[in-house]
Amino acid sequence: VAFSDPCTLIKDKREKLLGARGERYPCGNGSGKGEYVNRFSDKQQAEYDNKKMKCSNGSNGKDEGACASFRRLHLCNKNMVKMETTKITDSSKAKNDLLLDVCMAAKYEGDSIKTHHPQHQEKYDDSASQLCTVLARSFADIGDIVRGRDLFLGHQQRKKYLEERLEKMFENIKNNNAAKLSELSSEEVREAWWALNRQHVWKAITCDAGQNDKYFRNTCNGGEQTKGYCRCNDDKPDDDKPNTDPPTYFDYVPQYLRWFEEWAED
Template sequence: ACAPFRRLSLCNKNMENMDTNNNDGKAKDNLLLEVCLAAKYEGDLIKTHYTKHEQTNQGTASQLCTVLARSFADIGDIVRGKDLYLGYDQKEKEQREQLDKKLKEIFKKIYNDVTSGRTNGAEELKTRYNDDTENYYKLREDWWTANRHTVWKAITCHAGESDKYFRKTCGGDENTATEAKNKCRCNDNQVPTYFDYVPQYLRWFEEWA
């Protein structure tokens, strides 16, 4: 699949510059900070450009949340090692490879932290991640599941109070679901989108369409 223009300029430079030599035992916290900063910068960029578009295109207010959801999902794919975008030139490809290498190093530290015996359930976690010590896909998936609501808060930080998601998704029952209508957020910290669980190539096809 061909990456959409939005993905070509996704704001993740701070993630590319992450310090992986820090042995302070805070790998999980440091990673969350960097991912949230990337999400915030991306949200700011989208909001800046989308506001201009909205001013000249009536009836597009609800679409801002959709664009934010697409970048949110791409950030999730980067974190989980699923991103299909390899870069548009050699420099970009090298930066992309470097980012994935750094993420693997960070998740290796997180793996060592959670399976070392210093945390509750270390043996159980060691069993869960026993066959996942090269790319840490299971651990990366679990990390994203645990932190996606915080990343959503970051990427929607500068969304407007009237910005709402395009469909009713807040709540556990689709028959009684409500709109995420204040800064693209549900009232109970629930993430209103599931784009991050749709395969990236399908999202990109839909975006081009």
């Protein structure tokens, strides 16, 4: 499977990826019933309590730890919980299937963010977060999930099941690449996989970005700004260029610091 253009790949394989009943819909509830979620909603004040806000408590057990933002309360990665692992014995298939599922989650996450972000900007007109920045935050959260260090405390059963699927998938990859990976720990294998494939995940999460969407920092090619579509090198979804690095390094910033910054803006 070629991943130079994940947007086209996911579009072409949409029906197969979603499942016969839509049970693998990334933004849904996993039962085949799509769910509409306002990604930035603060409608219910109860969302602020620790139980629902999904805070990672501090060392003394109190609420001084990292609390997930409104955006993070819902993430379009439900398809990853449905990943098949028991029948995968081939290394290349394991790597491709994992990347396809992660890119699928990113693509739908990006679409969901783009849909709800304008209303958020209208309500919080002083918010510094432009679309590319919000996409970068979700991109980084997906990276934390892949690498097994996500702090989000919600949906514990689903989170546990997803982590089991990821552990099995990376175990398959490691076992079938013993000559190259035998001396690496599972954590190192996951970190290396993300470093190798983050460019594809960024392309997927920006599939629906527009020509006026630019990243706020000049990080392309050592100091250039993105010229549109939240991508470097004049890359865009319908003219995909290989070997184009993401303009963001949020995925290498600790998650709790990203969440603190997000709360400060909102």
